[in-house]
Amino acid sequence: MGINLGDVFPNFNADVFDPQEGAKSIKFHDWVGQDGWAILFSHPADYTPVCTTELGMANNMVDDFAKRKVKLIALSCDDVTSHQGWSKDVADFGGATKFNFPIIADPKRELAVQLGMLDPDERTAAGLPLTCRAVFIVGPDFKLKLSMLYPATTGRNFDELLRVVDSLQLTMYKKVATPANWTSGEKCMVLPTVKPEEVSSLFPKGVEVRTMPSGKGYMRFTPDPSK
Structure with a gap:
């Protein structure tokens, strides 16, 4: 079970x-x-x-x-x-x-x-x-x-448990995910389900797109929206 x-x-x-x-x-x-x-x-x-x-x-x-x-x-x-x-x-x-x-x-x-x-x-x-x-x-x-x-x-x-609580509480209400080793206040990642036309209204602090060899623009970073 x-x-x-x-x-x-x-x-x-x-x-x-x-x-x-x-x-x-x-x-x-x-x-x-x-x-x-x-x-x-x-x-x-x-x-x-x-x-x-x-x-x-x-x-x-x-x-x-x-x-x-x-x-x-x-x-x-x-x-x-x-x-x-x-x-x-x-x-x-x-x-x-x-x-x-x-x-x-x-x-x-x-x-x-x-x-x-x-x-x-x-x-x-x-x-x-x-x-x-x-x-x-x-x-x-x-x-x-x-x-x-x-x-x-x-x-x-138990510091890790605090970290994951911060991530869970943030991502439950905002359309972001948290990258490896993230801690509260650091940059988050825009969810792949967020369409380009939605970005400006959802993330007024701006979004940085990391250029990848594939040419695909899925690596999108934004400041922690809870701060």
Whole structure:
């Protein structure tokens, strides 16, 4: 099982550890809220080294995501009590005074199976599969905008997640794409579907066409239209 780009993300019910309210239940779409974005990211297990660095980094970047109207929520196959205890280690490792976002408890692996997050090479001492390092970015229409899967041995780059959020939010509303290694404020690329007669009205800051050996004028650059 799994979920594809453009699919409406499942409106699942889950038990979570919430740093403000402790153990509670949520319904995912209600938790995301109207006009908001969310990043759901799984980790193999609590009290493990790479996972602690990842959630510690995410914890320190909550405000950066919040500025973009993005909520963070983590998930592993551990229970709520484990999440609560481990969150203190995570905050301490990151040099923070508190933990700032909820963690979903999925001990029955129901969500892990539904969302295709199980790692076949990582198992508990009892032989049960663990979750991989999955990332799902959900937009304000509750549709999946981006997904990535990392193995247990490779920690994620949360600066990259901020970068792709900037790209997703820009390209959702403007007729542009973002080139390789793009960061917010840099030149964007005009979509191939934009006709030449539409360019001046859509891109008042101008468009630069890069000459290519083929003679085709598809390499069209324009200043970041959000700036």
